[in-house]
Amino acid sequence: RRCGFGEVIYGEGKDFELIARIIDSQIADAQTSLVTRVHPExxxxxxSRFPHGHHHVLGRTFRTHLATEAPCPAPIDPSAPIDPSERSFHVAVITAGSTDAAVAAEAIETLTWMGVAVRVFTDIGVAGPQRLIHALPELRKASAAVVIAGMEGALPPVVAGHLSIPIFAVPTSVGYGATLGGLTPLLGMLSSCAANVAVVNIDAGFKGGYLAGTIIRQLENARDHSTPSENSSLKESQ
Amino acid sequence: RRCGFGEVIYGEGKDFELIARIIDSQIADAQTSLVTRVHPExxxxxxSRFPHGHHHVLGRTFRTHLATEAPCPAPIDPSAPIDPSERSFHVAVITAGSTDAAVAAEAIETLTWMGVAVRVFTDIGVAGPQRLIHALPELRKASAAVVIAGMEGALPPVVAGHLSIPIFAVPTSVGYGATLGGLTPLLGMLSSCAANVAVVNIDAGFKGGYLAGTIIRQLENARDHSTPSENSSLKESQ
Amino acid sequence: RRCGFGEVIYGEGKDFELIARIIDSQIADAQTSLVTRVHPExxxxxxSRFPHGHHHVLGRTFRTHLATEAPCPAPIDPSAPIDPSERSFHVAVITAGSTDAAVAAEAIETLTWMGVAVRVFTDIGVAGPQRLIHALPELRKASAAVVIAGMEGALPPVVAGHLSIPIFAVPTSVGYGATLGGLTPLLGMLSSCAANVAVVNIDAGFKGGYLAGTIIRQLENARDHSTPSENSSLKESQ
Amino acid sequence: RRCGFGEVIYGEGKDFELIARIIDSQIADAQTSLVTRVHPExxxxxxSRFPHGHHHVLGRTFRTHLATEAPCPAPIDPSAPIDPSERSFHVAVITAGSTDAAVAAEAIETLTWMGVAVRVFTDIGVAGPQRLIHALPELRKASAAVVIAGMEGALPPVVAGHLSIPIFAVPTSVGYGATLGGLTPLLGMLSSCAANVAVVNIDAGFKGGYLAGTIIRQLENARDHSTPSENSSLKESQ
Amino acid sequence: RRCGFGEVIYGEGKDFELIARIIDSQIADAQTSLVTRVHPExxxxxxSRFPHGHHHVLGRTFRTHLATEAPCPAPIDPSAPIDPSERSFHVAVITAGSTDAAVAAEAIETLTWMGVAVRVFTDIGVAGPQRLIHALPELRKASAAVVIAGMEGALPPVVAGHLSIPIFAVPTSVGYGATLGGLTPLLGMLSSCAANVAVVNIDAGFKGGYLAGTIIRQLENARDHSTPSENSSLKESQ
Amino acid sequence: RRCGFGEVIYGEGKDFELIARIIDSQIADAQTSLVTRVHPExxxxxxSRFPHGHHHVLGRTFRTHLATEAPCPAPIDPSAPIDPSERSFHVAVITAGSTDAAVAAEAIETLTWMGVAVRVFTDIGVAGPQRLIHALPELRKASAAVVIAGMEGALPPVVAGHLSIPIFAVPTSVGYGATLGGLTPLLGMLSSCAANVAVVNIDAGFKGGYLAGTIIRQLENARDHSTPSENSSLKESQ
Amino acid sequence: RRCGFGEVIYGEGKDFELIARIIDSQIADAQTSLVTRVHPExxxxxxSRFPHGHHHVLGRTFRTHLATEAPCPAPIDPSAPIDPSERSFHVAVITAGSTDAAVAAEAIETLTWMGVAVRVFTDIGVAGPQRLIHALPELRKASAAVVIAGMEGALPPVVAGHLSIPIFAVPTSVGYGATLGGLTPLLGMLSSCAANVAVVNIDAGFKGGYLAGTIIRQLENARDHSTPSENSSLKESQ
Amino acid sequence: RRCGFGEVIYGEGKDFELIARIIDSQIADAQTSLVTRVHPExxxxxxSRFPHGHHHVLGRTFRTHLATEAPCPAPIDPSAPIDPSERSFHVAVITAGSTDAAVAAEAIETLTWMGVAVRVFTDIGVAGPQRLIHALPELRKASAAVVIAGMEGALPPVVAGHLSIPIFAVPTSVGYGATLGGLTPLLGMLSSCAANVAVVNIDAGFKGGYLAGTIIRQLENARDHSTPSENSSLKESQ
Ligand SMILES: Nc1ncnc2c1ncn2[C@@H]1O[C@H](COP(=O)(O)O)[C@@H](O)[C@H]1O
Ligand SMILES: Nc1ncnc2c1ncn2[C@@H]1O[C@H](COP(=O)(O)O)[C@@H](O)[C@H]1O
Ligand SMILES: Nc1ncnc2c1ncn2[C@@H]1O[C@H](COP(=O)(O)O)[C@@H](O)[C@H]1O
Ligand SMILES: Nc1ncnc2c1ncn2[C@@H]1O[C@H](COP(=O)(O)O)[C@@H](O)[C@H]1O
Ligand SMILES: [Mg+2]
Ligand SMILES: [Mg+2]
Ligand SMILES: [Mg+2]
Ligand SMILES: [Mg+2]
Ligand SMILES: [Mg+2]
Ligand SMILES: [Mg+2]
Ligand SMILES: [Mg+2]
Ligand SMILES: [Mg+2]
Incomplete structure (x- = not known):
């Protein structure tokens, strides 16, 4: 089977009734839903209403899958060895500091909802350069990366100096003063001279994950059998 | 044969001697070079020095290819029909207005230098909504898009509403007053609720093209035979 | 009879006594009042004090009408067919997303208070391009439009590409990060290359509605009998 | 006959050949053209190429009219008495200082091109309050106003305090230091508590004029005979 | 007797003990104190501790006077006629809207503490131009003015167009969206082409009042007998 | 005789004919003129046209005086001793660095044109604290000060710590990078905790001088004989 | 013995368990820890968990020292005379106002944790110039200074005008309006023409202290016996 | 002998006569001069006037030394081995890209003028991570570092992760779009979580060098014999 990309609902300021109504209509169309920035209550x-759904507290997400199916694959345990015989495309999600965990969770939940495999690399800040060096051999196996960093946001260009895959940089609002609530890492990531860094909105873990997921999905199609023009038909079926 | 991704040189403020020296050392390593923002003189x-190189006046680029080989494939003529039997991955480069042509040229030259096929769609502004509707069937065949727009920068989210591929939005400095030299479309593109839009720096056609190119290259690898982890070895061989 | 344009009171930070005093003095002059941004309590x-008044909870408005008269006309039901024999001028109020509802309510309440007919078109975001296409035949019947959008604010120029009436764009503070509390859609709407888009302050549904209302009022005058110079006498009689 | 609203071409950065080609294709469709921000050369x-066209040096505009017709009406001489028996709708164009003349010229040329009558009121700055008081009786006869001001941009709200028609405020880049190239009057005009002020981009005389013109056109239709829904058909015939 | 200018204490974030200690040491030096932005508690x-002191709730000020003296003169009742035989210099404090009352109170309390006479003119907004015209004859009797306005901040240049005295413009944080918490009126007031407008910080009623007070004090000195160089000796005696 | 305050003309972007026409009409009304930011040519x-006028090259000003009178008093030589028997009110103009000289010249020319005496104190930067200490005894004789500083703009609050007169701070655009063309000293001067500092626009030497001049004029009136209400009549006679 | 520089933990948003785990692992490596911006609870x-640790309430810091050792030296009492026979390098921590005390506490705690001697000079604002003059002889004995100031941030360049040691300027978020939450003093300190002022983030007392401490440590090394290259080995041992 | 720190002259906008006069008066006091941002002519x-002076074309500096002495030591050749027996303190000047060379030259010239040894490390950008790793053993020998970087400014925190000495980060104006003329790297460097990074103004190579130089000078004093309080006496002798 293939996990389709259902409807994504921006949960900020939406109440339970409104969101439940959208999820219901998605289910009626045999589609899944992902709610981001959902209020805990x-x-x-x-x-309670959709018991097969999954609520991630830190990531503030709620995702549904079609009730008749097993959930989409869970994140791969980053410490587990990768099976070299398998051509399993996946996304690397990399965080600079432990305070970026909530944004990372949003990215991981989005990828999981898309049925895309993820490997997570935490606390790879530029202040501790050894950690990145050690992670490089495993990082090189990913087909796209989501790099999450606040404060000066220096991690994405540093990672990009080592990899030739597309890197989706997610600035976070972590920091104070001159970080301007995330504007500073946002502008820094955009200014980077690294050629393979694209940027999404502050704290937009969802977007970083989603963009990386659309690449993995196309790679799986290309590997398996489909023609390139098929990838776009996904949208039409939504 | 395969066109490798050589060295990209930021030409702003660099003189002929410095650039020529870098290109020479690239040639000595059997690598190509791409110079962006190069001064016309x-x-x-x-x-004159590298007669096999190609200078694009509007795009302000200079690219070299290895002298013993034919140049990397030229852009595909957008009016030509696509061969449906072929699984030829390509990038769509889309511009909002005729004043965005220079940035588009930088993106196209970058992709051509990478050996990636391009289809160009010009003047698809939101003020003339019919043009986008007409182009959609052809746009759906691309595996990644570079969307270039100035002023309010509304085109990328509008395009993204129709396609499910990664879209690299390039804001341009075209406009006046409230466009703030491109900051307004930059921030607008980042604020978009479209899930599949990533953003690069103002006027950074080079980056938009490069990012899209890294995806096509991986898709070709996946289609042909390689294992996913091979894509990263490109970087190591640089 | 004709609904006059009474006094508009900015309710932010004003207590009950102050506002009631202004409404009382308006009633003494046989004038109506509209309070915006009024605190729920x-x-x-x-x-309680003015039982003929109308409080809109979401829109945070309170409007009074002269007690001896029936209230000014309510919004037209958007799904109802329009009577083609009648020359009934009206305003289209268009929202991009469901989170813009509060600002739309302020605009609609203002127009209703002015006695101006309104047709409401909700959730016409650029991410779902089909909805706008479907609404176009009905949208073309309006004489002015209030278009409300947050995040990247791309909707007003897109709508303006289809209509040749004045469009009052209202940016909202919906969004996060790069939307800068509404500054980004504000600047984007101002930068638009669409010729017929004018902009009001962030979340200023009241202003968008009021401006559109002054046009409808003049059109009714022109249709019915009055000379053009009469329109300005409204101000003098206030 | 009726002057249609043809194509408006943003002349900045476009060369003669490109612009001439667009005008030619407009003529082939029996449409007029207006070029703004055109380079003097x-x-x-x-x-030379379109001898019936009109070049306004200060306003940096070039407008064409269909060669077989007389040009659209010229601006009304502001000192001339208005014919009270005629229901002639017109726009007031008001400037704060003599340095705003170029922006005013762009607005006036746009309205003239649209076939809309204009009355011009110059040098009505807030520093000389008497001039506005004297102009008020004549200002009250307009159906829409374009108010152009730089520096602190205080004129539009002051004018709006006297009139109940839609006012299109055009901030200019005149000034220095804290005026931030026009951003300060732009933001000030948006912040105004005057209900009937809408704002366009800095120096966008064209937009202010165009918006006011769409109102006059509708008023003429309403006065003459047409049904309200007719106004939008203008767009379709473009 | 003469009210000296004592110590001004910025109360924000200071606790009771710290403030009381400063006031005590002032009393020991036979000096008065003015606390601004003091927390209500x-x-x-x-x-309780200084029963001769005066707490202004809205203005968030607390001022002490020397216990053995009567308090400095209270504000003059604005509706009372001025005694034409007397050469009584005073400051006009002018507000644009009723929401500016707190800032005005801070200015008035500061002037009262300095022993400077004040006349208050409220609600002279540019949206109601008649009120300013009516107030002009009385306004012309002041020797300095403090003009307080939020939103677009247009009032100070409008007032300055009528008076040739120094005008201290105080922008307020009243407003929303494009007012940027008072930055917009601040920048607008600075950009004004009115020659006699100087600006102080946002909501800084204290500063506006203090500056105007230093002028009145010098005028009283000049009128009474002192030499000009005496005015500076005030500082030295502090 | 008394030097009246004539018309001030903002010379930026005005040509010779326009300015000469304004000066002529001023002369016809027996009024003087001051042109600021005048182009050297x-x-x-x-x-040539007004040979009694005075052109200050560095200050970019041109001022006229009534041809039948001697020019208004020239600046006082700062090294000359002041006549203690005379009650001669004057303004201190203080600059932080030698690069602020042009702005100082504009202030001095404005005061000279107003007939107000000036004492000039140059190069009193905070980096050389001794100079300020030495100048203090002379500085204390002024009735108002214009303090001109670029870069961090620290001089006005430092001077204000020593004097109790009104201080008009003029930020300059001298500096680079973080000075943001003068915005940084502008905001710093506004943020100062010194109570007696008011601020004018960047490089607005004219405004600083003019404001200080209106104080001196009132002090002279108060000293000589006039009633306080007389000061405003100056404006009426303009 | 020598106090090593252990791990610094940014406490914002980290819970007790996470922080305790890091401190434990530091202890296991015989290293100390410093937690900044720690929540009081x-x-x-x-x-309770690390009873040898020290919690500074105002500074929001928690620092640990190796349990088997006496704590690093406490701050020197600023009123105590310095022993002239001893070559004891120390840092001067200087604050402009009493509201800067929390930031100063963070700097002092950091230096104490590093085992670096501190002398504290409070309330040396530019508004009271005498205090700085009096403190100068003692200030001249320091080898580096941390100067903490909010509002206009004028103190660091003023201090720098008197000393030739490195000055680490710490802007604070104290102030309102034009201080922009500390951005204004930040930019002002960067714009200063004083050659020996370097700047750290807003409210970053920790950084100012840490930088000064690295200088003192090197001076002690140089004085005692070590070669210059030894200083860097500190890092390697971490 | 010891090279004293003479007068630094900000050359921007100063003409030859003014600068020569300052240098002459310095020579009369037996002091050296350093002119920065000097115009080439x-x-x-x-x-010509001071033939012993040294003009650095790229760095735009001119420095004088006392004519009777040999010039202060030139920069150390970075490829030369360091003499391990000598305790020679020095500064590392590190650049990210070749376009940062002019700012580096200003820093190096300043240090040379101060008589401080320098080692230069060029092109250590984060995009080529190997170069930094290779340079580390040599970098660890420095006592202070000046790190110069434009675009995203990621280099200083990356370097700081490896060294425990004070790092003076100099953002440059190299880049386009989102780099905002250097503001983005400036804010990024300030936001860095690296504890030992202090920041100076954009392109302020002079300041970075000067600050590092004051540390080396103190270290030399400490090593040789002087008491810590001696360092400040340098200022007094100026
Ligand atoms: N137009 C451009 N915009 C942004 N980065 C660029 C551009 N051209 C080249 N680069 C990047 O700049 C770096 C080369 O800079 P340089 O060593 O100064 O030539 C490489 O990392 C490129 O990816
Ligand atoms: N929501 C609003 N946004 C902007 N202006 C408003 C709003 N509501 C009322 N006003 C304007 O505020 C003024 C009334 O202010 P006030 O006298 O303080 O009640 C009138 O000019 C109204 O047009
Ligand atoms: N340098 C200047 N800066 C700011 N305002 C000025 C300046 N020079 C003249 N003005 C003002 O500009 C107005 C005259 O503008 P204008 O009518 O364009 O000459 C008067 O109100 C003057 O006070
Ligand atoms: N390039 C520079 N950037 C910043 N400050 C500088 C620069 N060059 C010199 N200065 C400072 O400017 C002051 C000299 O200014 P001036 O008296 O105008 O020559 C001294 O305090 C120097 O430290
Ligand atoms: Mg939706
Ligand atoms: Mg077009
Ligand atoms: Mg004028
Ligand atoms: Mg104090
Ligand atoms: Mg009102
Ligand atoms: Mg100097
Ligand atoms: Mg850490
Ligand atoms: Mg390179």
């Missing part, structure tokens, strides 16, 4: 009500 | 001198 | 007290 | 070439 | 404690 | 033509 | 729990 | 004239 709303999420708990959604969990 | 510098480019003309480079053309 | 203040509005409830106003409702 | 380009405009002179356009004048 | 701190002010009540100060009132 | 325009100023030279003005000098 | 978290700090109290840390104090 | 002015520098050539200075060279």
């Amino acid at each position: 709303v999420a708990e009500k959604l969990k | 510098v480019a003309e001198k480079l053309k | 203040v509005a409830e007290k106003l409702k | 380009v405009a002179e070439k356009l004048k | 701190v002010a009540e404690k100060l009132k | 325009v100023a030279e033509k003005l000098k | 978290v700090a109290e729990k840390l104090k | 002015v520098a050539e004239k200075l060279k």
